Amino acid sequence: MSLSDSDIELPSDDDLSRLAEEVVLLGVSSGSLVGTAESCTGGLVAAALTSVSGSSATVRGGVVSYAIGVKHDVLGVSSDILDTPGIGAVSSECAEAMAAGARLVLSCDVAVSVTGIAGPTGAEPNKPVGSVWFGIASVGSTKSELHLFSGNRDQVRRKATFVALTMLKDALA
Numbered sequence: 001m002s003l004s005d006s007d008i009e010l011p012s013d014d015d016l017s018r019l020a021e022e023v024v025l026l027g028v029s030s031g032s033l034v035g036t037a038e039s040c041t042g043g044l045v046a047a048a049l050t051s052v053s054g055s056s057a058t059v060r061g062g063v064v065s066y067a068i069g070v071k072h073d074v075l076g077v078s079s080d081i082l083d084t085p086g087i088g089a090v091s092s093e094c095a096e097a098m099a100a101g102a103r104l105v106l107s108c109d110v111a112v113s114v115t116g117i118a119g120p121t122g123a124e125p126n127k128p129v130g131s132v133w134f135g136i137a138s139v140g141s142t143k144s145e146l147h148l149f150s151g152n153r154d155q156v157r158r159k160a161t162f163v164a165l166t167m168l169k170d171a172l173a
Contacts, residue, residue: 007150011162019165020048020055026172027058027110034168035106036062037075037098037113039089040132044161045114045168060108065098071115075101090116090127092135092144099135100142110138110171112164118156132160136167 011019027034036046046062049055063074068089071077077089077097087093098113116132123129130149135142147163149156 007148008159008162010151010155011158016048016158016161016165017051019162019169021052023049023165023168023172024052024055024058026169028054030172032058032110032172033060033106033108034058034172035060035102035108035111036164037102037111037135038062038064038164039066039071039098039113039115040118041114041157041160041164042066044157045112045164048161048165060106063102063105071098074105076104077101086126088124090124090131090133092133092146095133095135095144096137096142097135099137099144103137110136110168112136112168112171114160114164116156116160118153118160120153130156132156132163134160134163134167136171138171 038045043064049059065071065075075098081087081093095113095115099111102111113135117129119129132147135144149159
């Protein structure tokens, strides 16, 4: 687990497109299959990837696990994680379990997960609006990181999409 203290600039459409293209090129060139497990981004990461022509050669799919039941039933996040006060769906444990679950259910080499509080409501003790956990799972490795984003709901979701794509790029490099 790691924490990014600094907020990032709001990425443009071109920034997201360019980054998605880099992920797809790296995936294709390495022969790796990628997948996503998304909560607060609602499929934006998968949408960015699949907007790239030829992405079907590397993108295996994505799971939008907005509901707790989907995190549990589809991605295999344990009730111990989801039901424990102070842990729950917005945590390193959940992000890592979501990424590992996506690798399993999507039969992919690398999966990224996103779970957080995009706002404007939903803040919890020690989890303010803009708190977003990311998980990345690959063969033999699963890790997570927390980012604290400023901005409105759309800005938090866009920034989270950028970070998730960056994590996929780094995992494939």
